[in-house]
Amino acid sequence: MKSDMNSRVSKPKAPLELADAHAKGLHSIGEAAKLTGLTAKMIRHYESLGLVTPTDRTFANYRVYQTRDIHLLRFIKSARDLGFSMKQIAILASLWQDSARSSAEVKKLALEHIQEMDERIHSLQQMRKALSDLAGRCHGDERPDCPILDAIACNSCHNTD
Amino acid sequence: MKSDMNSRVSKPKAPLELADAHAKGLHSIGEAAKLTGLTAKMIRHYESLGLVTPTDRTFANYRVYQTRDIHLLRFIKSARDLGFSMKQIAILASLWQDSARSSAEVKKLALEHIQEMDERIHSLQQMRKALSDLAGRCHGDERPDCPILDAIACNSCHNTD
DNA sequence: CTTGACCTTACCACCATGGTAAACCTTAAC
DNA sequence: GTTAAGGTTTACCATGGTGGTAAGGTCAAG
Numbered sequence: 141m142k143s144d145m146n147s148r149v150s151k152p153k154a155p156l157e158l159a160d161a162h163a164k165g166l167h168s169i170g171e172a173a174k175l176t177g178l179t180a181k182m183i184r185h186y187e188s189l190g191l192v193t194p195t196d197r198t199f200a201n202y203r204v205y206q207t208r209d210i211h212l213l214r215f216i217k218s219a220r221d222l223g224f225s226m227k228q229i230a231i232l233a234s235l236w237q238d239s240a241r242s243s244a245e246v247k248k249l250a251l252e253h254i255q256e257m258d259e260r261i262h263s264l265q266q267m268r269k270a271l272s273d274l275a276g277r278c279h280g281d282e283r284p285d286c287p288i289l290d291a292i293a294c295n296s297c298h299n300t301d
Numbered sequence: 302m303k304s305d306m307n308s309r310v311s312k313p314k315a316p317l318e319l320a321d322a323h324a325k326g327l328h329s330i331g332e333a334a335k336l337t338g339l340t341a342k343m344i345r346h347y348e349s350l351g352l353v354t355p356t357d358r359t360f361a362n363y364r365v366y367q368t369r370d371i372h373l374l375r376f377i378k379s380a381r382d383l384g385f386s387m388k389q390i391a392i393l394a395s396l397w398q399d400s401a402r403s404s405a406e407v408k409k410l411a412l413e414h415i416q417e418m419d420e421r422i423h424s425l426q427q428m429r430k431a432l433s434d435l436a437g438r439c440h441g442d443e444r445p446d447c448p449i450l451d452a453i454a455c456n457s458c459h460n461t462d
Numbered sequence: 463c464t465t466g467a468c469c470t471t472a473c474c475a476c477c478a479t480g481g482t483a484a485a486c487c488t489t490a491a492c
Numbered sequence: 493g494t495t496a497a498g499g500t501t502t503a504c505c506a507t508g509g510t511g512g513t514a515a516g517g518t519c520a521a522g
Contacts, residue, residue: 157488168499168500169499169500169501170498170499170500179479179480180499180500181479181480181481182478182479182480184501184502185478185479198487199487200486200487200488200500200501201486201487201500201501202487202488202499202500202501203500203501211454214454215453215454218452218453218454219453220478221428222428222431222432222453223425223428223429223432225477225478226477226478227477232450232453235450236450236453236454239445240445241445241447242442242443242444242445243439243440243441243442243443243444243445243446243447243449243450244440244441244442244443246439246447246449246450247436247439247440247441247447247449248441250432250435250436250439250449251436253432254429254432254433254436257425257428257429257432258429260425261422261425261426261429264384264418264421264422264425265422267382267383267384267418268384268415268418268419268422270383271383271384271411271414271415271418272415274411275408275411275412275415278404278407278408278411279404279405279408280404280405280408280409281403281404281405282403282404282405283403283404284400284401284402284403284404285404286402286404286407286408288404288407288408288411289393289396289397289404289407291379292376292379292380292383292393292397293372293375293376293379293397318519329468329469330468330469330470331467331468331469340510340511341468341469342510342511342512343509343510343511345470345471346509346510359469359518360518361469361470361517361518361519362469362470362471362517362518363468363469363470363518363519364469364470381509386508386509387508387509388508463522464521464522465520465521465522466519466520466521466522467518467519467520467521468517468518468519468520469516469517469518469519470515470516470517470518471514471515471516471517472513472514472515473512473513473514473515474511474512474513474514475510475511475512475513476509476510476511476512477507477508478507479506479507480505480506480507481504481505481506481507482503482504482505482506483502483503483504484501484502484503485500485501485502486499486500486501486502487498487499487500487501488497488498488499488500489496489497489498489499490495490496490497490498491494491495491496491497492493492494492495492496
């Protein structure tokens, strides 16, 4: 079943055996995962989002990643580590691959993301401060009296009806 | 169909008409929503989590909320506003309703939540700083050169294979 | 009796990630 | 050559908190 298909060696565009792919410096999804710090699961997920589609598969339908794909996966990983959403990353990746981009476009995206993070930080800090003020007033002992519960229960004691 | 069921007036435990419920100071889910600042949707969701289950329904199967329920819904709302997860809120609510609680239990939960928020704040601040450093070095003009993309693409330029 | 506002349940969606299962493939050891 | 281990495939379900929608029942006012 394999031996009569050995024309694969002379036709690079046709599906490959895994060993051939290795010999050509191509990577399976597991190797891609190790090389990028992503999980195979997430690599498939990014493919389903249309971000990274390996151009080839082996005869056994295994994904085959090229060096270019590995670079793109690393790009995605780094952008995720900076907190960008997948939608933002899709745009960033297309800008990255567009040699005619303007750095202004990229910077705009970055500044928007910074502002989103600022808002989340601010909101967290507000909650943190409110709760930590309450915790500071709570004895934290065996008694049931608790300013934390009091405040949550009654944060603006209206009538109920 | 309704008139032969008027025994409902003399049996408070039986399902009510909506008008009867109103007359008793009870509330529909829409009113509960207005009184608490939650949406009807979320009130049903909290019920599905086992947090707030109205003890009665009308003949027409409408949820009927008592003053006690409204208080509990407000408690949930306030705790959400402090960033507590639903799991934490379930515990907080049971502590709130347990007169034999110790304030130490509540404080412990609060301190844990504060620490979670600290971690999220720290992580966001790290990402924010990294990105804002990069943005500061980006011209943001018509040229394609962009330190932001460079850094994302090459954040630790290893060989790919 | 109609109309509009409300209520009911039961779905699907988000976002990024993890998990599982069943089937298949590859490789190495025996 | 068979087998066992481990990698890969697809296809599902789950998280958490919220939003939406659809199809149907109910209530109140005109």
